[in-house]
Amino acid sequence: MTHAPTTAAAKTFMRAEIEEIPAAVARLLAQRDAIGAAGEALRARDPGLVATIARGSSDHASAFFKYAVELSAGVPVASLGPSIMSIYGRSLKLSNAAAVSVSQSGKSPDIVAMAEAAKASGALSIAVTNTLDSPLAAASDHAIGLAAGEEKSVAATKTFVNSVVAGLALLAAWQRDSALEAALASLPESLTRAIACDWSALGEGLGDHRSLYVLGRGPTLAIAGEAALKFKETCGLHAEAYSSAEVLHGPARIVENGFPILGLAVPDAAETSLAESVDRLAAQGAIAFATTDRAKSATRLPSVVTGHPLCDALGLIVSFYAFVEGHSRHLGYNPDTPPHLMKVTRTV
Structure with a gap:
């Protein structure tokens, strides 16, 4: 496009x-x-x-x-x-x-x-x-x-x-x-400080791709889910959130030929395993981005250190929000008024 x-x-x-x-x-x-x-x-x-x-x-x-x-x-x-x-x-x-x-x-x-x-x-x-x-x-x-x-x-x-x-x-x-x-x-x-983190490399890597995976583990899995939702809402992209462990149980099959992967990691007990999954998918052909230096095959996205891993995870979504708002406009959309959606959804 x-x-x-x-x-x-x-x-x-x-x-x-x-x-x-x-x-x-x-x-x-x-x-x-x-x-x-x-x-x-x-x-x-x-x-x-x-x-x-x-x-x-x-x-x-x-x-x-x-x-x-x-x-x-x-x-x-x-x-x-x-x-x-x-x-x-x-x-x-x-x-x-x-x-x-x-x-x-x-x-x-x-x-x-x-x-x-x-x-x-x-x-x-x-x-x-x-x-x-x-x-x-x-x-x-x-x-x-x-x-x-x-x-x-x-x-x-x-x-x-x-x-x-x-x-x-x-x-x-x-x-x-x-x-x-x-x-x-x-x-x-x-x-x-998280708002000021520059994730523009992610937008360049996404290019014209219409689908991607967002990976997390532990608290960052919830952040991955929120990021995937915002990709859908504001950019019209097919983004799916997975645990960095669960993604290897089937979803990894379609990762090849430049398929984008975003790995959301913080310095906690899950960081190494998430980085290993990102590197494994990169070896299959993914173009990978991650918020950790441990993923050797991924482009490193900046993140803030808050003094507590739970708060570090929250900082990631704020950096992502700043990115995705700009990316939505770059794609020609208005992130305030995505089609087919309303601010309050009254489900029963």
Whole structure:
């Protein structure tokens, strides 16, 4: 396809909202009382299971929360399908559980119905939403406001980041994790640096390719899912997210002849294995990009070091957002108004 040139047109809502992420994170972290109360409730409940309820970008934030909780607290986390209640009318046994619902609008009927059912089944119910006067907040024992402000672009950016930060702050309060709390305190400055990371090499490598894989492992798998969604939403590209382990169990078959691969890694226990998968796919013919020096066959994309691997993973999506907004415009699209999509999707 022919690429439209990038112009000095008026700043998109998406770009403005990306630039607001550090300030939005600072506003969220200032809500110490609400976060602390929810963390204390979790500590008192001592749940044997945490259930999450979400869709879309909010579900990717919930997937990040799953890895963070399992790694830090050792408590299993399961994603509940909202249709279990809204379509099938089936309640679940959650008396020893906590249920965390994530929704930007707090108005999706199926999310609200599942949160109400979880609370009725005995779960400690916590809402994470950008709208504190929403039905979801009203249906929950505790509500944490995202404090992201209005988000006009259809493609969620600052609300996704704040959803992840809310989960991390909740986890830190629950577990009294001083190292995570310290990393969160300096996160606004770290994310400012993340916005400035130059990923233009990725755009050059994508060229006219219409499909690609985004790889992650552990917390970065959730980031890979969010990145793949944004490629679809803003650029009309067929992007699929895979674990760097699972991609070798079938999907690797089609990787050849310059097929693009983006590997999202941070300095944690999964970094080496992810790099090895990227190098294996590059040997099959992939054109590879990665956020680690350990992938010897990949072009290195810059990333920020925050002092905590969970926050490092969050920094990757902010750098990606800054890239994909520009790449969407380069392809001739308006990332604020992707076709066929609306800002609030009311599923039942």
